[in-house]
Amino acid sequence: xxxxxxxxxxxxxxxxxxxxxxxxxxxxxxxxxxxxxxxxxxxxxxxxxxxxxxxxxxxxxxxxxxxxxxxxxxxxxxxxxxxxxxxxxxxxxxxxxxxxxxxxxxxxxxxxxxxxxxxxxxxxxxxxxxxxxxxxxxxxxxxxxxxxxxxxxxxxxxxxxxxxxxxxxxxxxxxxxxxxxxxxxxxxxxxxxxxxxxxxxxxxxxxxxxxxxxxxxxxxxxxxxxxxxxxxxxxxxxxxxxxxxxxxxx
Numbered sequence: 001x002x003x004x005x006x007x008x009x010x011x012x013x014x015x016x017x018x019x020x021x022x023x024x025x026x027x028x029x030x031x032x033x034x035x036x037x038x039x040x041x042x043x044x045x046x047x048x049x050x051x052x053x054x055x056x057x058x059x060x061x062x063x064x065x066x067x068x069x070x071x072x073x074x075x076x077x078x079x080x081x082x083x084x085x086x087x088x089x090x091x092x093x094x095x096x097x098x099x100x101x102x103x104x105x106x107x108x109x110x111x112x113x114x115x116x117x118x119x120x121x122x123x124x125x126x127x128x129x130x131x132x133x134x135x136x137x138x139x140x141x142x143x144x145x146x147x148x149x150x151x152x153x154x155x156x157x158x159x160x161x162x163x164x165x166x167x168x169x170x171x172x173x174x175x176x177x178x179x180x181x182x183x184x185x186x187x188x189x190x191x192x193x194x195x196x197x198x199x200x201x202x203x204x205x206x207x208x209x210x211x212x213x214x215x216x217x218x219x220x221x222x223x224x225x226x227x228x229x230x231x232x233x234x235x236x237x238x239x240x241x242x243x244x245x246x247x248x249x250x
Contacts, residue, residue, distance in 0.1 A: 014086065020082050022108075030105075048097035053084040073222070077225055091112055126227040127236065128190050135216055164197060172191070191236060
């Protein structure tokens with residue numbers, strides 16, 4: 001029977017603090033994937049001198065947890081991840097150092113010390129903005145009204161396991177249109193509940209085409225404006241880090 005090997009050397013230092021971090025993907029960096037960001041982040045953590053906690057075993061890796069990343073190709077003002085550190089640090093100092101170390105377009109907006117509870121459980125919905133250049137507002141509004149009038153609109157998307165059909169209407173809690181850039185574009189802003197599988201902005205666009213004759217002259221510019229706990233009062237989303245900031249201030 002083979003002997004079980006154990007890693008040589010002392011065990012990794014224990015984590016003493018967990019930080020929750022909000023960052024933005026802007027400009028050309030919206031085309032970066034989650035894997036691209038993970039590589040850039042690990043380099044930035046080393047350059048910034050953040051005292052990261054590591055896992056044990058033969059292949060230690062920094063303790064980083066990602067939460068509900070936006071699809072590749074979409075911009076975002078509300079991406080989140082968590083890190084664990086082996087020394088207590090000042091969250092604002094970490095924010096400034098990481099923001100300096102990351103490429104322009106990956107911008108660290110806020111760092112807070114994590115309180116009790118799961119960050120992933122707080123991310124119940126997202127606010128998305130789709131900007132359609134060169135599209136009349138009336139055409140977009142008509143398509144959205146047709147979509148909202150439906151109880152269910154099924155769309156099909158390819159997954160790793162093959163094509164899957166699901167409802168793209170039910171998770172859309174709110175959808176409103178407006179005019180932007182002095183009439184040069186139409187804007188759709190919507191609140192979408194997080195589901196499995198996730199209903200993405202391109203799924204809603206597919207559904208709009210299915211219920212109307214919507215034909216954008218070019219793909220919309222998509223940005224996630226916020227994500228967090230759903231607010232029942234106005235079908236919006238709240239700040240997922242609010243509870244952590246309240247714990248610190250208590």
